[in-house]
Each structure stands twice: as C-alpha cells, then as structure tokens.
Amino acid sequence: MLLKKRKRIEDRGWRIARRALAPSSILYLLSSLLLPPALAGCVPVGAVVNKFVGPPPVPAQYLPDKTKPMLVLVESFHNPDAGRLDAQRVTLYVTDELRQYHVAKVVSPEEAEALHLRADYRSMKIEQVGRAAGAGQVLYVNFRPVKVDNTVGGDMLKARAELRVRVVDVESGRTLWPHDEPEGQTVVAESPWVRTSPVGREGLPEPALRDQIARTAAHQIVKLFRKWSPDDEQQDLEESVK
Numbered sequence: 113m114l115l116k117k118r119k120r121i122e123d124r125g126w127r128i129a130r131r132a133l134a135p136s137s138i139l140y141l142l143s144s145l146l147l148p149p150a151l152a153g154c155v156p157v158g159a160v161v162n163k164f165v166g167p168p169p170v171p172a173q174y175l176p177d178k179t180k181p182m183l184v185l186v187e188s189f190h191n192p193d194a195g196r197l198d199a200q201r202v203t204l205y206v207t208d209e210l211r212q213y214h215v216a217k218v219v220s221p222e223e224a225e226a227l228h229l230r231a232d233y234r235s236m237k238i239e240q241v242g243r244a245a246g247a248g249q250v251l252y253v254n255f256r257p258v259k260v261d262n263t264v265g266g267d268m269l270k271a272r273a274e275l276r277v278r279v280v281d282v283e284s285g286r287t288l289w290p291h292d293e294p295e296g297q298t299v300v301a302e303s304p305w306v307r308t309s310p311v312g313r314e315g316l317p318e319p320a321l322r323d324q325i326a327r328t329a330a331h332q333i334v335k336l337f338r339k340w341s342p343d344d345e346q347q348d349l350e351e352s353v354k
Contacts, residue, residue, distance in 0.1 A: 166343045173297070173336045174289040176279060180248025182216040185224055185241060188257050192234075195257040198273070200225070201323055202253060205330030210251075213338045219247050242282040249288065250280045253333065254296065258322055262308070269308040269318060271325045275299045277333055297336060301329035 176182060186203045188195030203221050210218045223245040227233055233241070242250040255275035262269050276296035279288045290297050303325055306316045316324075 166341075169339050169341050170335075172338050174279060176216040176249060176251075176288075176337055178214075178216055180216070180282075181219050181246060182210065183219045183224060183242045183245045183247035183250045184210070184221065184253070185238065185250050186253040186255070187228075189254045191257055195255065198258045198322060198326060199255070201326035202255070202275075202330055202333075205327050206251070206253070206333055209330055209334040210337075213334065215334065215337045216249070219245050237285065238280045239282045239285040242280065248282050250282060251277070251333075252280055252296070253277050255329075258325055260318060260321065263305075267307060268305045269316070269321055270303050270305045271321050272302045273300070273325050273329050275301075275329055275333070277336065299329060299332045299336075301325050301332055303328070 184203050184206050186199040186206070188199060192199075203224060207218050207221050210216055224241075227236075227241055227244055230236075236244070238250050238252050242248075253275050255273055258271055258273045260269060260271045275298070277299055278290060278293075278296035280286070281288050287294065287296075303321060306321065308316055308318065308321070
C-alpha cells in the first residue's frame with residue numbers, strides 16, 4: 113500500500129514538472145546549451161528569442177484612412193524656389209512607396225505639380241490645395257532645402273535633409289497626425305561622405321547624391337504609416353551598398 117501511494121506521488125510530480133516546462137523554460141534550456149556556462153544564467157529569455165526569430169515588427173505610427181484619396185504635397189515653405197527639384201523627387205518617391213505598401217489611395221503627382229503653377233497657390237491653405245486636387249487627406253511635407261557639404265578639395269560630398277511630416281484632413285482642415293507636434297513629425301535623412309566626380313567618371317555626382325537623399329527621406333516618411341521589420345530594413349541596406 114505504501115509503495116502504491118509513493119508511486120502516485122511520483123507520477124503526480126512528473127505531471128506537474130511537465131506542465132511547468134513552458135516555452136519560456138524551453139528557451140532557458142536552449143540558452144543554457146548554446147551559451148557559455150558563465151553567461152547562460154544571466155541572459156534574458158527575450159535576448160534568446162531575438163537571436164532565433166529576430167526583433168519584432170515596428171507598428172505604424174499612424175494609419176491613414178484608405179477610403180480617402182491622399183495628396184502628397186511636398187514643398188520648402190519658406191524657400192520654395194530653392195527646393196523645387198528636391199521637392200519633386202521626394203513627391204515621386206513617397207507616392208511610389210505609398211502605392212507599393214498599399215498605405216492609401218494616392219492622387220497622381222501630376223495633380224500636385226499642376227497646382228503649384230496656379231497664380232493663387234501661395235495663398236491657398238493645405239486643405240484648399242487638397243480639395244482642388246480631389247483629395248480627402250493631405251500628406252504634407254515641409255522641408256528645408258537639402259544641404260550639401262563638401263571637403264576643401266571638393267572631392268568628397270555629403271548631404272542632409274530635414275523634413276516635417278503631418279497628415280491634414282481636407283474637410284475640416286485639422287491635423288489628423290501627429291497630435292502633439294503642430295508643425296509635424298521630424299524626419300532626417302543624411303548621407304555619409306562619398307567621393308564625387310564629374311558625370312561619367314568614377315564617383316557620385318551631386319545630382320545623384322540629391323536623388324539618393326530624396327529616396328532615403330521618402331522611405332523614412334512612408335515607414336511612419338506602415339508596419340515594418342528591422343530585419344528587412346537591414347537586408348535592404350546591405351543590398352543597396354553592394
């Protein structure tokens with residue numbers, strides 16, 4: 113009788129131990145096997161998870177209304193003439209990525225470009241420009257003209273762009289996002305120092321560098337409105353520098 117009772121206790125203990133072997137326990141055991149003994153006991157389970165499955169996706173900061181057409185309006189508000197070509201580049205790249213990731217239905221960039229030619233454009237409010245283009249919301253990007261620095265010898269260049277991004281409702285004229293920054297969310301795109309040369313020779317001419325900054329800035333902007341994976345970003349970066 114005593115032996116049977118002892119057997120039941122052992123069986124019960126085994127079942128409890130099996131239930132305790134949760135996923136976190138399994139990960140802990142894996143970390144003990146894969147890491148040096150001196151470190152295994154002090155490594156968080158989250159670090160082990162990231163090692164095997166990578167960092168979690170980053171959620172969108174704001175999800176635009178997919179039922180309302182979106183106008184991408186990019187300009188250097190205080191110096192529109194100086195930044196006109198850079199604004200056109202950013203407009204095209206932002207529009208392309210919004211479509212690629214199905215963020216919103218986007219109004220043709222040609223509509224925005226035609227509105228810039230209107231005599232009364234400078235006096236129009238953002239929502240009025242959006243309404244004239246047939247949009248329900250405006251992705252408004254205000255940026256300082258791209259700054260390009262070079263070395264004393266002029267053989268190295270780097271560029272930097274700083275932009276303010278917000279989404280404006282056409283019907284009410286109010287800013288839908290961000291709520292706590294009236295001028296918009298700040299986005300910065302910056303290049304490393306790169307060797308420059310005249311077109312056709314080895315190196316990167318200034319127009320190509322400006323185009324690269326516009327593409328980078330557009331990518332950073334659209335990431336605000338979609339879920340993205342840090343692993344995918346790293347892979348894209350590695351492929352872009354090959």
